[in-house]
Amino acid sequence: MTTETPVPVARQVPTERVHHGDTVVDEYAWLATKDDPETINYLNAENAWTEARTAHLSGVRTELFEEIRRRTQETDLSVPTRKGGHWYYTRTVEGRQYGVHCRRAVRDGETAPPISTDGAPLDGEEILLDGNLLAEGHDFFAMGAFDVSPDGRWLAYSTDFSGDERFTLRIKDLDTGELLPDEIPGTFYGTAWSADASVLCYVTVDEAWRPHRVWRHVVGTATADDVVVHSEDDERFWVGVELTRSERFILIDIASKLTSEVRVIPAGNPTGEPAVIAPRRQGVEYSVEHHGHRFLILHNDGAEDFALAYTSADTPGDWVPLIEHSPGTRLESVDAFADHLVVTVRSNGLTGLRVLPVGGDDGHNIEFPEPLHTVGLDANPEYRTGRVRLRYTSLVTPDSVYDYDLVTREMTLLRRRPVLPGPDGRAYQPEDYEQHRDWALADDGTKVPISLVCRRGTPRDGSAPCVIYGYGSYEASMDPWFSVGRLSLLDRGVVFAVAHVRGGGELGRRWYDQGKMLAKKNTFTDFVACARHLAKAGWTAPDRLVARGGSAGGLLMGAVANLAPDAFTGIVAQVPFVDALSTILDPSLPLTVTEWEEWGNPLADPEVYAYMKSYTPYENVAALDYPAILAMTSLNDTRVLYHEPAKWIARLRAVAPQGDYLLKTEMEAGHGGPSGRYDSWREEAFVNAWILDRFGRA
Template identity: 55%
Template sequence: MPGETAASPVADRRPTPRTYHGDTVVDDYAWLADTEDPEVRAYLEAQNEYTAAATAGLEPLREAVFGEIKAHTQETDMSVPLRRGGFWYFARTVEGSQYPLQCRAPVRDAHDWTPPEVSAEKLPGESVMLDLNAEAEGHDFLSVGAAAVSPDGRLLAYSVDTSGDERFTLRIKDIETGSLLADTVEGVFYGVTWAPDSRHLFYVTVDDAWRPDRVWRHEIGSAAADVEVYREDDQRFGVGVGLTRSRRYLVISASSSLTSEARVLDAADPTGEFTVVRPREEGVEYHVEHAVLSGAGSGASGTDRSGEDYFLFLHNRSGINFELASAPVETPDAWTVLVPHRADVRLTDVEVFARRLVLEYRRDGLPRLAFAATDVQPEFSEWDPGEQLSTVALSGNPEWDAPRLRVGYESYLTPATILDLVPETGESAVLRRQPVPEYDPEGYVQERVWVTARDGERVPVSVVRAVATTGAAPTVLYGYGSYEVCLDPWFSAARLSLLDRGVVFAVAHVRGGGELGRRWYDDGKMLRKNHTFTDFVDVAADLVETGRASPDRLVAMGGSAGGLLVGAAMNLAPELFCGVVAQVPFVDPLTSILDPDLPLTVGEWEEWGNPLADAEVYRYMRDYSPYENVTARPYPALLVTTSLNDTRVLPTEPAKWVAKLLTHTTSGNQILLKTEMAAGHGGVSGRYSSWRETAFEYAWILDRLGRA
């Protein structure tokens, strides 16, 4: 390996016993939990220095990959303008700048919904609402939690985080003058919602465990204290607030992993009291939207759509894959089924407009879209994007009565594409396809294969490679497998640096994700979590057995809960991988889930189980935890990344894991820990910094795969 050094820093062993359910475990590295301790900081810095020295020889390759990412990116660019009220809103990026500019330009013709063409030239009347480069001055990190323009178009509410801990500062800006109002709120959570009066806005704050638990109302320009509108006391639940697209109702949602409840308020009375739409029922999830529905079969596009007010409910009361129901606003318990539950279709969302309904769902492991008129008995028709292995979704449609819809799609081969679509006529136009210089999609192929797991389940695997790459090729196997998250096809310009060097990129859609519906998720959580790990191992083994890959050229990769996945797989079958990349990995889950005072823990019990109360859960988690199960064995080479200010996966987890691996591995393979000292769960901020981080990881991967 280029740049090998004599020895990695070794953490002191300070035995700390832990006893639960009659089981005593001695944790030698528990002391690394205190990241304020100068000794812990010194250890992390020493690991950073070691990692830098050990990978110094890869610097030319890193620079090459970074240059390739830049070459495949149109650095000065503009997003497709989106109409909201009397303005077109869009973002611009400028070559050499880390962050985008948030801009707008006035709508010249109120009847024209065709957006201005994407251009490097300024639009007539264009102004910059927010320059994130200016916001980032003097800071090593910047993240935006919210950016919302008031309904009257005068004010911008935005929030920023400059440390990575996901605690944001909310500010209000006069867009015309560029001046900041005195209104400032510290420590807010993601998002902000304006009331239609442009005078009141709503935001969320978190408790000490980083759980979004309270909704507040702020009055612009008022010296009065902000009003606590709602507080959620059940520690399993988090809250959010929003406005229906019709702007008729403000909605507060409270939800856990298994149960949800919504409260609504007539948006014309933002200081009024929210009322419960349907009381929470253990194990029942529902999402509510406001719709104006007409009689069955009436209202072709352009005709009178007058109708009655309804709430639409996407819920799982009748089946795990959800169904769609409606009820009059006055009698929200009187549900009428619109789209019944199906075992082979997972309904995921419903979007409501003045003219149409849009249903988002999953079938055969992929996302789908269907459209219907706003009738009390809607008939949905599925839209065909023309590319089988692709991701489709609505893309920025704030206006209730827009005559057309924005739809986005992409695949492993097709860059992100925005369409203008009129579902009633089938008329469509491509507004923009992400420009990727020096890229020809004809040089690559994508496919989906199925691997039979050890218990007979068929696991979908997505594969993308260069046309010229055949046989047992160097391979990166990526996975996640938790929280019902779906790894749907996505385009990556950076990934071309791997593909162009003959590396295959494969995605294992393991249980615990939601690709094949709620059953797929349920079969990879709680006391079935091991399916997530064995599925990944079985996919890796199949790639080898079928001659697609070989263990000496197979790298596993995953982040956060995906880091847990690759860490567990590394314990189960270290012989299958020549390298592992674990990004902000959740590798000490038992220790974290045993501590209800840590961020997110109580809410996580519905995902992993409660090891404090249940001895079976405790032992089950102990038996798969990557940290708990490090033993003397020949581990593959390992690159671990983390961030000092991460509040989701505390940096102590990867730090402890690396310390333990260094004292147990028998292979002599490189084990590296890289800690970002000014970042959070998402890693570094700024596009150039992000590209350099990707280049660092890809150079290490290419070196492991013999493609340096």
């Protein structure tokens, strides 16, 4: 720390808010004015303070970044995926931030994908898009859509150069390499082509960044002539558009947090009127997949963990049961192929796949040897196929791509992500590490699963440092995943734990329901129970435990900081939703109205208001002995606005000034942070260096 860099002090401008007779003073509300020079000056001052406070870690950051880089095969090529007459894949090149999207024609008799183990371009390669060229001159770059038409002629793609997830959609002629003049700003994720590739459907957002309209665009015509296919006026609902794998139907997906409705248009008649599969009913969620003469319907109508049914594709009506509801086995998705269905399931906290032959036996589960793992279908654009592409990983097994024969049940490993030798020159060996499943006991007697990974032989006497990660919202499951960057921590004796708290989906729909709305505090108390269990079981000790989470997981970080500051030596909160009550009270902000079915509506319900006020981190900052806190945000984040962590850190510094609080703002990024892979590695190295410093191991 240098004497030239002062501690930032945000000015206090008391602003009153009154709801349900409750008057609240927000002295930092002015920070929400993004275009105010004083706001930018304050964020820059916080960045300067963070840089000064962590200057002594610059060498460690460089070391950690180089370890990630050294272990990564920088020039690499993904396993090609077949669609029609081409293999599609992405290449990365050493020294380049972004991927190069390519294809190569399928050759006579070629059934297996061509593999390049050294990342060299495939013979006969055609470059569709080079992300590095697109990103030139921009500090941020991300792609939204990447959708090749059924005939392979056109590529619809969209780009974002600020991080606000408002994309500009373009169409490229892959025969000539030319860009069409068609250019559509303000689009969202998701596109769908008509059968003859003459029409492209896309989605736009409203002022609150809610995807609310599906449009129809005729290739080569003026975008001013585009037609609205569906406009959703109910602000609780988002819309999306997609083409079925069979390429016979365009689906318009309309969904709130609790309710959904699907409309279909024949891809051969894109100007036709959308047909409703089933009108929306409050609390009933369903999704649709086309399969031959029927639509498959995954739904929760009288089925908490979902069931599978079907209805006629010609005249959608009654739902005929196909897989009955089985409590405790969550049906997550169904993928239809000409002769088989593949159902993604979740049971006992783990993902799995079940194969159902059409008109055959009851099917079978695909077996995997590791007790902790994550498996799911990868890209499978071909409808008529006897093989499916799987993706598999665990806490110790790098990302792996398999082809699975649906008839013979043979599984072929196509590629496992290379992990190159680390600083000691030794190749990565999974057996050098061990993964465990442990269970904590929550305050109400609920058993909460914890997944752990550590270097083999790490002591269990409380002396090891530990990072505990959590999320716990939106039914999102934090399934085991492999991380090259994490190896740098494990090799320094750090234990990594994932707390599978309520509010996530690890143990089915009930697990989610028990951690939302007026049961949200279970998410926070579960996490604290996991932290205390890790110390009690000898995995670590409170003065060696750092908590980490992002977005809604950042809300979790802020809540546990208030709830149990003594349980941690440090907290990393990335793009944290820490001013949740203020945000959910403002319907004009992005996501607010759609979020009322997740958190409750504090505007309409005094009980919800009081409950949220009792746990929202910003509202509950007190004169406590907080652990060190590193908050990270992005100026152009649309999902969690930058001012939430900025206000939080300002109030922490004012109310509990003895604490060590840092705020780092990416001034050219969005919710996911820096966009380039090297920039992302540097950010991870920054975080891990700060964590190691908390452990005294930097």
